[in-house]
Amino acid sequence: MTIIVVIALIVVVVSMFGFLYRAVKGPSVADRVVALDALGISLMAVIALFSILLNTTHYISIMMLLAILSFLGTVSFAKFMDKGEIIEYDRHHRQ
Numbered sequence: 001m002t003i004i005v006v007i008a009l010i011v012v013v014v015s016m017f018g019f020l021y022r023a024v025k026g027p028s029v030a031d032r033v034v035a036l037d038a039l040g041i042s043l044m045a046v047i048a049l050f051s052i053l054l055n056t057t058h059y060i061s062i063m064m065l066l067a068i069l070s071f072l073g074t075v076s077f078a079k080f081m082d083k084g085e086i087i088e089y090d091r092h093h094r095q
Helices: 002-025 029-054 060-083
Strands: none
Touching: 002 029, 029 060
16 A cells, blocks of 8 residues: 555655746746646645555645635736736725
């Protein structure tokens, strides 16, 4: 069982290098956003595999925190790409 987890860990780390390359060298901003999202998912997979390898459940909360932060980052980038701003401020409709 341990050898399978180690092999999976190596495969995920190698794929993370590909995502990192795409995040730096991506031809468009959308490619970079997708690569950063995939990098966050891969990092969660690495944490989960380490948790299995070390036979502990203490890393699951760290993985969930990383999932929330990755989701918020992806949504922020998508909103920025769509509208050009993350937080909308409308002075005219203020009460």
